[in-house]
Structure formats: C-alpha cells, structure tokens
Amino acid sequence: MLDNHEIRSQFPFFSHSDFIYLDNGATTQKPQCVIDALCHFYNFNNANVHRGVSQLASNTTQMYEQVRSKLATHCAVKPDQIVWTKGATEAINLVVSSIDKHIEPNDIIVVSALEHHANLVPWQELCKRTGAELRVLPINQQGVLNITASLNMISSLKPKLVAVTHASNALGNILPIEQLIDAAKNVNAITLVDGAQAMQHLKPNLDTLNSDFYVLSAHKMFGPTGVGALIAKPHSLALLDTYQTGGEMIEQVSFSSSQYRQGNARFEAGTPNIAGVIGFGAALDFLNSEAMNLQRSYEESLYQYTIEQLKKIDGVTLYGDLENNIGTVSFNYKDEHHLDVATLLDQSGIVVRSGNHCTQPLMNLLGVAGTIRVSLSCYNSYEDIDKFIFALKQAIELLD
Numbered sequence: 001m002l003d004n005h006e007i008r009s010q011f012p013f014f015s016h017s018d019f020i021y022l023d024n025g026a027t028t029q030k031p032q033c034v035i036d037a038l039c040h041f042y043n044f045n046n047a048n049v050h051r052g053v054s055q056l057a058s059n060t061t062q063m064y065e066q067v068r069s070k071l072a073t074h075c076a077v078k079p080d081q082i083v084w085t086k087g088a089t090e091a092i093n094l095v096v097s098s099i100d101k102h103i104e105p106n107d108i109i110v111v112s113a114l115e116h117h118a119n120l121v122p123w124q125e126l127c128k129r130t131g132a133e134l135r136v137l138p139i140n141q142q143g144v145l146n147i148t149a150s151l152n153m154i155s156s157l158k159p160k161l162v163a164v165t166h167a168s169n170a171l172g173n174i175l176p177i178e179q180l181i182d183a184a185k186n187v188n189a190i191t192l193v194d195g196a197q198a199m200q201h202l203k204p205n206l207d208t209l210n211s212d213f214y215v216l217s218a219h220k221m222f223g224p225t226g227v228g229a230l231i232a233k234p235h236s237l238a239l240l241d242t243y244q245t246g247g248e249m250i251e252q253v254s255f256s257s258s259q260y261r262q263g264n265a266r267f268e269a270g271t272p273n274i275a276g277v278i279g280f281g282a283a284l285d286f287l288n289s290e291a292m293n294l295q296r297s298y299e300e301s302l303y304q305y306t307i308e309q310l311k312k313i314d315g316v317t318l319y320g321d322l323e324n325n326i327g328t329v330s331f332n333y334k335d336e337h338h339l340d341v342a343t344l345l346d347q348s349g350i351v352v353r354s355g356n357h358c359t360q361p362l363m364n365l366l367g368v369a370g371t372i373r374v375s376l377s378c379y380n381s382y383e384d385i386d387k388f389i390f391a392l393k394q395a396i397e398l399l400d
C-alpha cells in the first residue's frame with residue numbers, strides 16, 4: 001500500500017491550506033522538489049540554452065537536455081522523439097497546423113466522443129481548411145466507448161487520421177488505445193493519442209504503442225505550467241511541415257533563404273520554458289520515486305471507495321466507465337444544477353470541478369448540462385473522501 005502520509009508530506013500546499021483538493025484533472029499540486037528545482041534554477045543556473053559557449057550556458061543546456069532524456073526514459077522512447085511545447089493543447093495544434101499536405105478533400109478524420117475540446121476543435125479547423133470530414137467514435141448512455149462499433153468504424157471508413165484520448169478528462173475512462181491504434185494502423189491512418197490525463201496515472205510505454213504522436217502536459221504530472229511535449233517517432237515527425245520559424249530551429253540563414261535543422265529541433269523555435277522543463281525533471285523524479293511504486297493500485301482503491309460511498313446516496317447518478325478509470329468520478333445529484341452542488345461543496349472547502357469540463361459535445365450526448373467532477377491523485381486520502389461525502393450530504397440536505 002502506498003504511504004499516503006509520506007507522499008502528502010512532500011506537497012507544501014497541504015500544510016499551508018485546509019482545502020480538500022479533488023481537482024487533479026485540472027492540474028496537480030506541486031511537490032517541494034519541483035518548487036525547489038524552479039527556485040534553484042533562477043537562483044543559480046539562469047542562462048539561455050543551446051547558444052552560449054560559457055560554462056554557465058553549457059551547464060544549463062545540459063540540465064535542460066537531461067530532462068528530455070528523463071522524459072524519454074519515462075515513456076520508453078528516445079530523446080530525439082520529444083518536442084517541447086507549452087502543453088498538450090499546443091502539441092496537438094502543432095500537429096494539426098503542420099499536417100495539411102497529407103489531408104485531402106473528403107478524407108476522414110476520426111476522434112472519439114470523449115475528446116477534450118483541445119483534441120476536437122483543432123481537427124474541426126483542419127477539416128474546414130482541407131475539406132476533410134470529421135467522424136466520431138460512439139459511446140453508450142453511461143459514456144463508455146463502444147469498442148466494437150469503433151473498431152468497425154475505423155476499418156470500414158479507412159480514415160486518414162485517428163486522434164483519440166488515452167483517458168477522458170470528464171469521466172476518467174481509460175480507452176483501449178492499443179486496439180484503436182492497431183485498427184487505425186491496419187488502414188494506414190496517421191494516429192495521435194492525447195495523453196494529458198493518462199500520463200500522471202498510467203505511465204504508458206510509448207515504444208510498444210504504435211501511435212505516430214502522443215501529447216502530454218507537465219502541469220498534470222506534478223510539474224510546472226507552461227510545459228508539455230509532443231512525442232513522435234522520427235518518421236512521424238518527418239510527416240509534419242515546419243510549425244514556427246525563428247532562432248534555434250535553423251541550420252543556416254541568409255537574407256534570401258534559410259535551412260532548417262532536422263528532427264525534433266526543427267519544431268523548437270525560440271527560447272523555451274527552461275525553468276519549466278527543469279522543474280518537470282524534478283516532477284519526473286518524483287513520479288518515478290520508490291514512494292510512488294504503488295501509485296496506481298492506491299488510486300484504484302481510493303477511486304473504488306469514492307464510488308462506493310457515492311452509490312450509497314440516493315439520487316446520485318454516476319457517469320463513465322467505472323471499471324477502467326484513472327480515478328475521476330463524474331456525477332450529478334437528481335436534477336440539481338452541478339454548479340449549485342459544487343458551490344455548496346466549495347463553501348465546505350472541497351475543491352471539485354463542475355461544468356462541461358471542456359467536453360460540451362460529450363455532455364450533450366449524456367443529456368446533461370454538466371457534471372460535478374472529483375479527480376483523484378496519489379496524495380488524496382480516504383479522509384479527504386469522507387470529508388467530501390460529509391459535505392455532499394450537507395449540501396443535499398440544503399438542496400432537497
């Protein structure tokens with residue numbers, strides 16, 4: 001069993017605040033090691049990367065590149081498969097903005113009904129530009145992907161591109177992405193997996209996953225905001241046109257033309273978020289520390305406990321796949337507006353998210369305006385859940 005007290009003690013937020021923080025799908029709290037790494041960088045190592053020849057600049061470049069290697073090891077890929085971005089949204093936009101030449105009018109692009117707007121709206125824009133058509137993998141009434149229909153859809157539609165989330169931010173469902181990606185690859189589709197939610201909980205092996213692209217955000221993995229990554233095999237990166245131009249990504253420049261660098265360097269124009277990347281390195285150390293060995297089983301038990309407690313309350317409707325889940329509970333109470341319930345919870349110091357969770361089409365399919373979302377992480381305790389349930393019962397007394 002994971003030592004929840006020991007984990008929690010690494011997060012200063014919990015000693016400074018009485019909030020019961022259950023909004024980890026939005027962003028995670030930061031362990032002391034991440035905060036220290038950020039401060040240490042600005043106190044002692046501040047220099048730009050990849051340009052100066054000074055000892056200071058070389059050391060900083062080395063520290064920065066070591067994090068690329070660390071993330072590569074974490075995901076079982078090679079460092080040159082990582083392009084730093086400012087988050088998952090930018091990583092998806094990078095691909096969408098650079099892939100036009102492979103998309104023709106009437107081509108089909110497939111997403112799932114569970115996508116965050118970040119993995120939906122950019123593809124809509126691509127369809128507008130190219131004349132391609134967007135099709136959506138279906139879910140059932142609880143919000144669970146219909147895998148048989150989805151696989152059939154992929155093999156019969158033969159899409160040019162399939163972009164699916166690894167785990168739903170709104171409902172927590174873990175999607176069978178290996179099956180989806182294999183089906184997509186069988187019809188030679190280009191594939192992208194949105195790992196923004198999954199990366200914190202599942203530590204996927206991206207070497208064995210046959211996807212062209214995988215995206216993540218550091219701030220949902222205990223790291224700083226403003227850092228993310230596009231992870232892609234070299235032949236997949238080669239599919240993309242250049243995204244942004246300027247310093248750093250060039251080999252040679254004259255007034256009449258420029259030559260760009262090859263591989264991942266071609267996509268990293270300008271000064272990156274150096275402090276953020278270094279802070280992310282500390283977050284990866286935390287994620288891979290011995291204390292976190294049993295993270296997944298702990299979060300699974302805490303999730304089961306949470307849904308058991310909620311099921312005992314008459315009038316609660318739970319959404320999503322309750323069997324395969326990263327630890328995110330989405331629910332409503334009777335016909336009460338999600339915002340009313342969340343506001344009452346907030347008054348008791350319980351931090352949850354309410355609303356459509358940037359998945360408006362999904363909420364429409366579920367027939368609700370929104371839900372209340374409790375998204376768990378390793379530092380949440382059983383006591384947190386008891387306090388949440390107590391506050392929810394109080395809220396219900398007021399609402400009934």
Ligand SMILES: Cc1ncc(COP(=O)(O)O)c(C=O)c1O
Binds near residue numbers: 168
């Ligand atoms: C599944 C999913 N994809 C993409 C994003 C976008 O991430 P970011 O805002 O960090 O770019 C989020 C953010 O909540 C998400 O949950």
